[in-house]
Amino acid sequence: MVEKYKILAVDDNPINLKLLSSALIxxxxxxxxxxxxxxxLELVHSVLPDLILLDVMMPDMDGYQVCKKLQENEETRFIPxxxxxxxxxxxxxxxxxxxGAVDYLTKPFNPLEISARVRTHLTSRKAIISLMRKNxxxxxxxxxxxxxxxxxxxxxxxxxxxxxxxxxxxxxxAFQFFSLSKSNQFPITRSTVPVFNSDTLLAxxxxxxxxxxxxxxxxxxxxxxxxxxxxxxxxxKRIEPDELKALFLLLLEKFSPDIYQPAFTFGLTLxxxxxxxxxxxGLHQNEPLIIFPNGQSVPLAGKVIEVExxxxxxxxxxxxxxxxxxxxxxxxxDSKPVDTEKIRNVIADAxxxxxxDLQQFVLLLDQQIQPTDxxxxxxxxxxx
Numbered sequence: 548m549v550e551k552y553k554i555l556a557v558d559d560n561p562i563n564l565k566l567l568s569s570a571l572i573x574x575x576x577x578x579x580x581x582x583x584x585x586x587x588l589e590l591v592h593s594v595l596p597d598l599i600l601l602d603v604m605m606p607d608m609d610g611y612q613v614c615k616k617l618q619e620n621e622e623t624r625f626i627p628x629x630x631x632x633x634x635x636x637x638x639x640x641x642x643x644x645x646x647g648a649v650d651y652l653t654k655p656f657n658p659l660e661i662s663a664r665v666r667t668h669l670t671s672r673k674a675i676i677s678l679m680r681k682n683x684x685x686x687x688x689x690x691x692x693x694x695x696x697x698x699x700x701x702x703x704x705x706x707x708x709x710x711x712x713x714x715x716x717x718x719x720x721a722f723q724f725f726s727l728s729k730s731n732q733f734p735i736t737r738s739t740v741p742v743f744n745s746d747t748l749l750a751x752x753x754x755x756x757x758x759x760x761x762x763x764x765x766x767x768x769x770x771x772x773x774x775x776x777x778x779x780x781x782x783x784k785r786i787e788p789d790e791l792k793a794l795f796l797l798l799l800e801k802f803s804p805d806i807y808q809p810a811f812t813f814g815l816t817l818x819x820x821x822x823x824x825x826x827x828x829g830l831h832q833n834e835p836l837i838i839f840p841n842g843q844s845v846p847l848a849g850k851v852i853e854v855e856x857x858x859x860x861x862x863x864x865x866x867x868x869x870x871x872x873x874x875x876x877x878x879x880x881d882s883k884p885v886d887t888e889k890i891r892n893v894i895a896d897a898x899x900x901x902x903x904d905l906q907q908f909v910l911l912l913d914q915q916i917q918p919t920d921x922x923x924x925x926x927x928x929x930x931x
Contacts, residue, residue, distance in 0.1 A: 551577040552669050555596040557587040557613070558631070559605045563654075567600055570658035571665060584608030588616060591623055598669055600661075603632035603643070611646055618647040625675070627668045631656065644855055649793070671790055674780055675797065681776040682801075685769060713738060719746050721820035725909045726926035729916070736763040736811070737879055737922035740771050743778030747821040748786070749928070750778050753814035753832055755879055759922070763809035770802050770813060788826065788866065791817055792852065795828040795864075799856055816877075818869065818928065825875070828854070829863040836891065838874035842898055844891050847875070874898070874908075875928040880921065905929045 554576055556567040564580045571578055579594050581587040584605055591599070599617075603610035610630055617623045629650040630643040640651045649668055652661065713735050717724040728738040736756030743750040752774055756763035777794060778786075795815055802813070814829035827834055827847060834847040849867025856862060869875075878890050897911035909927060916923055 551575055552598070553577050553579065553594055553596040554598050554600065554665065555579045555581065555587065555591060555594060556600045557581045557584070557605075557610070558600075558602040559583060560602075563602070563631075566656075566658075567661070570656075570661045573662075584610070584613040587613055591617070591626070595622070596626060597672060598665060599626055599628045600665075601628050601630055601648075603630050603634070603639070611642065614643070614646045614648055625672075627672050629664060629668065641855070667787070667790075671793060674777060677780055678773060678776045682769065682773050685772050689765065715739075715741055717741055717744050717749070719744065719749075721746055721931055722749060722818070723905050723929045723931070724749060724927070725905060726924070727909065727913060728922055728924040729913075730759070730922045732759060734759060734761055734764045735922050736760075736767055737924045738767075739877055739879075739924055739926040742771060742774040747819065748778075749816075749818040749820070750774065751816040751818075751877075751926070753816065753829070753877060753879065755812045755832070756922075757810040760809065763811060766802070766807050766809050766811060770798070773798070773801070774815070785819070785821075786817060788852075791815075791826055791828075792854065792864075795854065796856060799830065799858060818875075820869075820930070823869050825849075825867050825869050826852075827863070827865045827867075828852070830858060831861050832863060834863055834865060835875050835877045836894065838876060838894065838898060840872045842895060844876075844894060869930055871930055873930045875930070877924075877926040879924040 552575055554571060556564055556578060557580070558564050558567070559582050561582065564582070568578050568580065579590060579596060581590050585608055587599070587601070601610045601613060610632070614628050617626060617628065624647070627649040628647065629652060630648045631652055631654060632639060633654045635653045643651045650664055652664065713728040715724070715726045724741060726739045726741070728735045736754070736759055738754060740752045740754070741749065742752050752771055754767045754770065756767060798813070798815070812831035814827065814832035816835070817826045819825070825847070836844045837847055838844045847865055847867055849865045852864035852866055854862050854864050876894055893912065893915050897908050897915065900911055901908035905927060912925055916925060
């Protein structure tokens with residue numbers, strides 16, 4: 548028997564509750580209703596819905612107050628909330644999303660839009676729950692390894708180093724990708740890792756660990772496995788822009804520097820070769836360089852993506868178009884600012900000598916970029 552999704556609709560107007568129930572007629576949905584904020588909070592703990600449709604303007608306790616209480620409770624804070632309001636003011640929407648809602652729809656609502664938004668957020672919630680379970684399983688596995696000691700602490704470090712990739716090479720019809728991390732000392736905690744690839748999609752994790760220790764390496768591997776779980780749960784499916792932004796916000800929450808002791812930053816790149824688009828999200832990360840067929844190189848530019856987060860002043864998020872024959876290069880060194888002009892000159896020199904051969908290009912870069920006591924990482928994507 549297929550388990551039904553439980554949806555809680557909250558509105559002080561009974562007519563609106565009937566309209567919502569009618570809009571969500573689906574054999575996979577079980578609809579619960581509440582006519583006040585207080586009733587909703589009482590019902591939510593017994594029902595534990597998969598999604599809540601919440602009216603903003605209600606007497607006694609408005610939707611913002613209800614959402615805030617849901618966020619404060621560990622049992623309910625991950626339930627997605629969609630606000631419904633007759634007010635279409637940008638400030639109201641911003642306030643609702645800042646409190647913790649995943650969406651904001653205005654009345655009178657379109658039944659088809661309500662149904663589509665609900666379906667999208669239920670799918671995302673299912674994926675997030677699966678990711679959290681995989682993350683928990685990975686942490687439990689690491690704990691088992693620690694408990695067994697692998698004979699000694701030294702063997703644990705050797706094991707972590709063994710499973711930590713420092714170079715990657717991918718080749719598909721639409722692209723070719725190469726990534727390399729170099730250092731005079733181990734472990735290497737700065738690298739770009741492909742977490743998913745197919746003939747139409749490439750997802751990359753950029754991780755910059757400021758400390759060269761195994762604690763940082765464990766965090767990097769956790770983040771890597773978290774992302775691999777997300778993308779491999781949906782092979783062949785298009786990742787919607789809002790879904791990608793939600794994923795990045797989830798990463799900011801789950802891998803916050805407030806949670807993990809090591810100092811690190813990270814970035815997320817998704818390249819969609821079917822729609823010829825690239826999405827880049829970086830926390831304290833520089834955007835990549837775009838190299839055109841004529842050899843010119845410029846930093847990635849395009850539509851700025853607004854990310855509502857306490858860290859938004861440190862986030863660089865862009866959406867841009869890509870074209871065939873372009874090359875995209877990411878470069879990371881230690882925590883000092885990257886000398887972009889110097890790197891562009893090194894890239895231009897290698898590009899001139901490689902005759903459009905990616906492996907030759909990487910070899911030339913490898914020769915010119917020397918390892919230091921800190922990690923150096925560079926990655927190249929050649930679009931066919």
